[in-house]
Amino acid sequence: MLHAKLPGVKCTANTCTFTVWAPQKEKMLLHLIYPQEQLLEMKPLDYGYFQLEVTNAAPGTRYFYRPDDEKDFPDPASHYQPEGVHGPSEVVDHSAYSWQDQGWRGIPLKDLILYELHVGTFTPEGTFESMIPYLDDLVHLGVNAIELMPVSQFPGGRNWGYDGVYPYAVQNSYGGPDGLKKLVDACHAKGIAVFLDVVYNHLGPEGNYFGQFGPYFTDKYHTPWGDALNFDGEWSDGVRDYFANNVLHWFEKYHFDGLRLDAIHAVYDTGAVHFWEYTYGKVRQLEQKLGRPLYMIAESDLNSPKVVKVPDVGGFGFDGQWLDDFHHALYVMLDKEGKNRYEDFGSMQQLAKAFSEGFVHSGDYVNFRKRKHGVSSAGVSGEKFVVFNQNHDQVGNRVQGERLCMLVDFERTKLAAAAILLSPYLPMLFMGEEYADQSPFFYFVSHSDQDLIKAVQEGRKKEFEGFQWDVEPPDPQDEDTFNRSKLQWHKRQSGKHSIMLEWHRRLIELRKTNPVLHNPSKNDLYVQVLGQQGLVLQRRSEDQLTYLLCIFNFSDEPLAFTPTDQSNQWFKVIDSKEEEWLEKPEVTGEAAPQRVDANQEIQIAPCSVCVYSNK
Template identity: 65%
Template sequence: MRITGANYSTGHCKFSVWAPEKETMRLALAGRAPVAMQKNEEGYFETELRDVGPGARYRFIPDDGSGYPDPASHFQPDGVHGDSEVVDHNAFKWTDNAWHGLPLKDLIFYEIHTGTFTQEGTFEGIISKLDYLAGLGVNAIELMPVCQFPGGRNWGYDMVFPYAVQNSYGGPDGLKALVDAAHAKGLAVFLDVVFNHVGPEGNYLPQFGPYFTDQYATPWGNAINLDGTWSDGVRNYFCNAILHWYEHYHIDGLRVDAVHMMFDNGAVHFWELVSEKLGELRQRLGRNFYLIAECDLNSPRVVKSPENGGWGFQAQWLDDFHHALYVLLDERGRDRYEDFGSIRQWAKAYTDGFVHSGEYVRFRKRRHGASSAGIPGDKFVVFNQNHDQVGNRVGGERLSMLVSFERQKIAAAAILLAPYLPMLFMGEEYGAKTPFFYFVSHSDEELIRKVVEGRRKEFENYNWEKDPPNPQDEDTFRQSKLDWSETGEAAQAILLRWHQSLIILRKTHPALRQFAKNDVAVDVIGTRCLVLYRRSADQTRELACVFNLGDEGVEVPLPENGKEWVKVLDSGDAEWGGELKPGEGSNRLEGAPKVVVGKQGVVILDSIAS
C-alpha cells in the first residue's frame, strides 16, 4: 500500500499526497520556494528531499493555487488550519520492548476523555493517574478520539486529520509517552477513531480528491467513498491510518466509531482489506492489536472473520446490554429506550448478547438484528455508561446522578460479573458527581450557530424541559472536568472499593474467566430479581450472582448441586454502606440452600466442595 504524508528517514524526507484529478502539485516548505511534485498513474504526487528534517513546516499546493495542510499530516502544531509538521517517529526512545499486549479476554476497559480526565487536560495528566488506574484494577485505557480537531476542546468526533495527534493534548511525543508509561504499568492503550466522517472545520480533503460520495448519506453529510470512482486511494488512506497507530504509537487496539455508517459494496470489503494488512503487520511486529466496533446493526458478521463472511473485528460494543439494564435501574429510561423494560430482556442480554435479534422494534418501525447466541462473550464490550450515554443527556448526568447508591452497586456488579468485556466511564468507579457535557471550540461563527441550534433541536425530540448548555461556551467544558477530591468522600470511597473488589473477583475466579455461552445461565424470579450463574471451563466452580432490583428483600432458592454455597460479597453489608452489621447473616448456606437479598441489593455466592 502507498504511504502518504511526510515520511522522514535519517537524512531525507519523502512527501506524497493523493490527488488523482489534479494536474499539478507543489510542496511549499516554510521559508523556501515551492517544489514541483511528480504524479504517477494512480494519482499520487511525490518528491523526496535530502535537506528536510523533523520540525519542518509544509503545505501542499494543488493546481488551484491555494496551499493546504497535508491530508495525512502527523502533526498540526498550530491547529487544523496551520502548516503540517514533519515528524521523526524513530526519535522517541521506547522502553516497552517486552510488551506484547494482553489477551482480549483479560481486558477491563476504562474510557477517558483526555481534556476532562484531569485539570491539566493532557496526556501528561493521564500519566499522573496511571498508578490510580492500576490500583483500581482496570488494564485497558480507551481514549476518546485524539486526532487533531478544531480548537482546544472537543469530544474528538469532529476530527479532520486521522493521522495527527491533537496539539493541545501533547502532540505525537505526548501520546507516545503515555503509551510507553501505561505499558510499564501493565495497562494497554486503545484509541477511539472516526473513519465514517470528517468534521466540518478544517476538512481540506475535498481540495485534494474524491474522498466523499453522495451515493450514501450519513447523519454528518456525504459518506466516505469506499467503493466508487477513485475509491482505491480513499481505502488506502484510511487503511494506512489504522496501521499508522499500531506501528508508530504502539497502540494496542482501536475502537472504531459507527462502522455501520461506512458503506462498501465492492467485491473486497474495506474491513477485509484492513484484516489482511493487519495480519501482515501483526506478524512483523509481534504485538497484539485488536479492532473493536461500534455498530448499530445488531449483526454477528461484525465479529466474524472475513473467511466466514464477516468484517474481522475482534469485538463490538453491546448497546442492548446497557439499554436493558438501564431501564430497570431508572424507570425514566423508558422514555429514551421505548423497546426495553422487561427483566427477561436483561436475562437475554446475558445469555445471548443481542436483545433485538429479529424482533419488531417500535423505535425503528421494523424488525431489527440477528441472533448472537452462538458468539462467545469475549466478542462483546458492555458498559453502564459511556461518553454518549452521559453526554447526550441535557444535563450531562452520570448514572450516579440518576439512581440510588445501592443501584450503582448493582450496576457495577452487573457488568463486572458479566460474560463479556466490561468498560467503565471515567469517574464511574467512585460515583463522580461532575456532569459530562458535549463541547466544541470552533472558530467559524456560522458553524457555531448551527451546532448550538442542532443540539437544541436534538434534545427537543426527548421533550426535555430545558435547553442544553452552549457547547461552545468554555464553561461547559470546565464543568465537565472530573473533581478528584470526590474520591475522599465516604460514599464515593465505598463505591471505589466495591469496584476494586469486583475486579479482583473477576480476575481470580475461574468461572469469570470463561466466556462460552454454554456456561452461562440465568433464572428470572418475578419482575425485579435475576440470578446469573457462571461456570468454569472444567465445570468444577460456579458463581451465583443474585440481583434484586426491587424495593423489598427477597429469599431466593439456589440449586442443590452437591456443593456448598458460600457468600463472597453482599452489597447490603455495612462494609459496603448497607444495613447489615458485621456478623449478621451467614456466609455459609447450609441445608436447602437459599439466600436473602436486601432491597436494591446484589449477593455473590461461590459453590465449593462440601
C-alpha cells in the same frame, strides 16, 4: 523511493520525501514554510499520487500543499498540526522517540478491564503527560486497558474528538505526537494496554480540506454527518488505502494495543472486498510482524454476529463490539425513567437475554426503528462483546450530562457495577464511574467558524426537543461547559465515593481471581429470571469444578431465592448489603447469610446483589 500508496512524509539523513494523493489534479506544488520558504513542483506518479524528494529538509519542517497552483492547504496525511487545523503541517520523525516498551506483549482479550476516558477532561491540565501520575490509581483499581476518545487533530482545544479532520495527526493541545508516545510508554510500563477511538465514517466540518485534493467523499450514500466517505466508487482505492493504512499507523508509530472503530455501520462499501475485510487482512499481517495482539473493537448498530466473524465466513473480522442492548436492558431496570428513553426495553426477560445471548433484539419488531431488527448472537463467545453502564454517548447525550450515579441511588449504582463485572463480557468503565464522580459530561466544541458555532448550538437544542426536557442544553462553545466536565479526583478519597471506589476494586479483583469469571463461554452460563424483581446468573468454570450464583434484586422489596443442589453448601463471596458497602453503615441487618445449604431459601435485600460460590 517511498511507496506511492503511503501518502505523508518520510525522512532519511538529510532528505524528506513528500507524497500526496490528488488523482484529479494536474499539478501539485509543495510550499515549504519553515525554516526556509520554498515553492516546489511535485512529480506525478501512477494512481493519482504526487511525490517529491527534498534535500536539506528535516523533521520540524512546516509545509502546505497547493493543488493546481491555486491555494495552500495542510497535508491530508499530516502527522502534526502544531498551529491547528488551518495551519501548516509539520514533518514528524517517529524514529526519534526512544521507546521503553520492548518487552510489552499485550493482554489477552478476555482479560481486559477497559476504562474509557477523554484526555481533555481527565485531568485539570487536559494533556497526555498530565495523565501519567494518575495511572497508579487505575492500576490500584484493577483497570488494565484505557480507551482514549479520539485524539486526531480537531478544531481548537475543546472537542470530543469526533470532529477530527486529520486522522494521522495527534491533537496539538493534548501534547502532540511525543506526548502521546510518552503516555503509551508509561501505560505499558505499568501493565496497562492502550486503545484509541478512531473515526472512519466521517470527518469534521472545520478544517476539512480533503475535497480540495480528491474524491474522498461520495453523494451515493449519506450519513448523519453528511456525504459518506468514498470506499467503493471511482478513485476509491486511494481512500481505502488512506484509512486502512491509518489503522496500521496507530499500531506501528504509537504502539497502541487496539482501536475502537466508531459507527462501523456508516462505512458503506458494496465492492467485492469490503473495506473492513481489506483492513482486517492488513492488521493480521502487521500482527505477525510485531509479535503481539492487535485488537479491533467495533461500535455497530447492526445487531449482527457478522461483525465479529472472520471474513472467511462472511464477517468483518472485528475482535469484539460494543453491546448497547445490554446497557439499555440494564438501565431500564435501574431507573424508573429509563422506559421513556428506551421504549423497546423494560422486561427482566430482556436483561436475562442480554446476559445469556448478547443481542436483545434478534429479529423482533422494534418500535424505535419501525421494523424488525437484528439476529441472534447466542453462539458468540462472551469476550466478543464489550458492556458498560455508561460511556461518552450515554452521558454526554443527556441534556444535563448526568452520569448514572446522578440518576439512580447509591444501591442501584452498586448493582450496575456488579452487573457488568460479573457478566461473561468485557467490562468497560467510563472515567470517574469507579468512584461515582458527579461532574457532568457535556458535549463541547471550540470552533472558530461563527456560522458553524451557531449551527452546533441550534443542533443540540433541536436534538433534545423530542425528549421534552424542561431545561436547555448548555452552550457547547462556552469554555465553562468544558470545564464543568472535568473530573473531580479529590472526591474519590472520602465518603460514599471511596466506598464506591473500593466496591469497584473488589469486584474487579474477584473477576481477575475467580476461575468462573475467567470463563467467557455462554455454554457455562444459565440465567434464571425471578419475576420482574430480579435474576440469577448461574456460572461455572471451564473445568466444571467451581460454580457461582450471582443473585440480583432490582426491586424495592426483599427477594426470596432457593439455591440449587449443584453444591451441598454455598458460601458467600460478596454482598452489597454488608456493612462495608453501605453509604449509611448504621442501616444494617439486611445482609444475606454467610453460608446456606442447598434447597434452603434465603432472602436477598432490596436493590442488592449477592454472590455465592460452591467452594
